[in-house]
Amino acid sequence: MSLNESPDCKIEAIIRADATEVVARVSAYLEDEQMRYFSRNQDCLTTDLHSTKARVGINQAKLSNFELKGNKISYEARFWFYIPEYAVGCTIDQLMLPGLEVGKIYLRNPKLKYAAEELINLISNRTIIVPKGTKVLEEGILAVPVMPFVHLPDPRVLTPDYLKAVVMKKIPREDLYFAQPEQKVDRVIVPVGSGVISHTSLFTQQNEIYILDHEHTDARVGSKHTNGIIYLELMGDDKDIVKERVHIEVYKPTLAQHSVKKRFYIDLRASLLGRLYEEGAVDDHTIAAIREAEGQRFIKLNERYDQLLHDLQPDTSLILQDFPNRRLASYLIVAADMGLISDLTFRRAPQEEYFFRSEDLAFMDTLQNMGVEIYWKNPLQGDLVLYKRFFMRSSVIPSFNEAFSSRKLAAIYGTAGKVDADTQKEIVDSVKSFKEFHGGICGVLTGGNTGSIMSFVSETAASLGMLSGAVYWKIPGVDIDPHVDFAAYLSRYDLLERQEILSETTEADIYFKGGVGTNLENAITFVKKKLGIGHYKPQIFVGDFYKPLQDWLNHLASEGMADPRVFESCYFIKHGREIFETLCTHFGSEDKMIHEVSVNETWS
Secondary structure (H helix, E strand, O other), X not given: OEOOEOOOEEEEEEEEEOOOOEEEEEEEEOOHHHHHHHHHOHHHEEEEEOHHHHHOOEEEEEXXXXXXXOOEEEEEEEEEEOOHHHOOOOOHHHHOOOOOEEEEEEEOOHHHEOOHXXXXXXXXXXXXXXXXXXXXXXXOEEEEXXXXXXXXXXXXXXXXXXXXXHHOOOOOHHHHHHHOOEEEOOOOEEXXXXXXXXXXXXXXXXXXXXXXXXXXXXXXXEOOOOEEEEEEEEEOOOOOEEOOEEEEEEEOOOEOHHHHOOOOHHHHOHHXXXXXXXXXXXXXXXXXXXXXXXXXXXXXXXXXXXXHHHHOOOOEEEEOOEOOOHHHHHHHHHHHHOXXXXXXXXXXXXXXXXXXXXXHHHHHHHHHHOOOEEEEEEOOOXXXXXXXXXXXXXXXXXXHHHHHHOOOEEEEEOOOOOOOHHXXXXXXXXXXXXXXXXXXXXXXXXXXXXXXXXXXXXXXXXXXXXXXXXXXXXXXXXXXXXXXXXXXXXXOOOHHHHHHHHHHHOOEEEEOOOOHHXXXXXXXXXXXXXXXXXXXXXEEEEOHHHHHHHHHHHHHHHOOOOOHHHHOOEEEEOOHHHHHHHHHHHHOEOOOOOOOOEOOOOOO
C-alpha cells in the first residue's frame, strides 16, 4: 500500500444521530513511518470515503481538523444520503454504526503531483490511458470526459438487506452493476437536491488520482489499483448541472521503506533446502522445522499429527517433502492460527507431483490469510513463491503485481491441439496489438500445453518483454509448457476453478479457434455477465471461425432467450491486429497521442 493512503478508518463513536444524518468520530491507526509522514504534511491530508458507500447514495463531510495522537489519527465527520432514492427502508442512523469502516485518509503531496508535460509524456507512451477528448490543462490536471451513462438503482435488487451488505463491504464492488444497471443518456444531468452515478475510463498503471470537482462526493481518490472503468458519484447543487467533464490530478505513490525490497525464505535458504531434499532428510514421515535462534531440527510425524502443536515454536519455517494431506493440513491451519508457522516449503504437489485440487488452493489461501508464506521447490521450474494464487519466481513478483493490479492482463483461449499457420500469425498479431494498447508492463494468461496455443503465446510475449502466465489443467497424456513467468496448476476435476482464476485475473478475453473447452469457457463468462459479474470485460473473438457463434448469439437475443446486454461487450474481429482498436473502442480510450497542453483552459 502507498504511504499516501491510510488503512481503513472506522467509526469510533457516534456523537449524534437521527434519521437524516449521523455525526461521528472516525479514526485509524498508522504504522510509525506513515504517522511521521502524515505529521510532516498535515496540511495535505484529506478524507476519502469508500466508493461503495458513495455508489449507494451516501456521502461524508469532514467537520473538524485531523487529530494525530500516538499512532491514532481521527476526525469528526457527517454522513447522509445525498441521493434520497437509496434510503430504501433504511435510515442513515441504522447504517452508520460504531466499528463500521467508512473510508481512508489521503495525503495529496504536491511534490508527487505530475506536471502537465509529465502527463503528456505518460499519455504518449500509454502509461496512462485516457478517454477520447481528454485535455491536459496547464495546472497539471486531466480534463476527462464523462461517459454518457447513468447508473440508476434497481429496487428489485436494492433491498434493505442488500443495502446493509453493501455498506458493510460484504458485496464485491463489481457486483453493484447488478443493482445499478447502466442507462445510456444524451447528457449526464446532476439533479438539484439529489445526485447521480456515472462513469469514465482511465488506466493509471500504479499511479494515484484525485478528483477535484466540487460536485463529486468525498470518494475522490483512486488508488494505484484503480484502472479501467471509474465510477463518478455526483451531487446536485441548487440547480440542475450538466456534467461533461471531471478534473483529475495524478500523483506518484510513496512506498513504505520496509516494502521496497523483500527477500523470501526460499531464496535466502535455497542451498539448505536443496540439500535437505537431495539427502532425503525430509520424507513422507519427517519434516524439518527451522528457527533463526535455534537452527534446524527434524520432527517425526505420528499418524494423528497432533504432536506438531506441542513441538513447534513460534515463527517456525516448515520444510515438507509432500504437500500436506487433509489431516495434516487441518493441524497446520491450527498451528498457523497459533502463530507457530512463518512459512511452509514443499517439493511435490498432491496430484501427480505438479497439480492441486480446489481444496488444496483453499488450504493455501487460508494459510496466506494468516500470514504464512508458501514456497514450492519445483523440480521443473525451480524455486517458486505463491503470490495471488499463482506460483512464480520472486523476481517476477514486482512486474506481475503491477500488471495484475493495473488490470493489464489478457486471457487467451484456443485449442489445446495443433495450431495451423494462419492462427499462429493471428496469435502473434493479437499479442503485439494488446501490448500496443497498454504500452507499459502487461501480460497474457492462457492454458494448454506444449505445442498448443500456449507455446505461441508465451514465445511471443517473451519476445516483446511481456509477462506470460498459465493456468494449467491436468489432462492425461498432455505435457505442460514450463516456459512461463507465473502459473497455477489445477487437477483434471477442477475445470471451473481454473476458469474462475482466468476470469478474476484478467481484464480482457481473446478467443481463437477452439473446441468444446474453449466454447465452454466463453459460455461461463456469458453466464457470469448475466449475473452482473464482469459486465464490462471485453470478449474478443478473432477470425471467421466465430461467425456462427455471432449468429447464434443474435438468434438467442432475437428469440428473447437472452438479454442482449449480456453480449454488449462481445467483439467479432477478422484479424488479431485489430485488438488495439477494439480495446480503444470498448474503453472509449484515446488511440492517438496528445501532443500539447491546453494553454487556453484552466481549472477553477
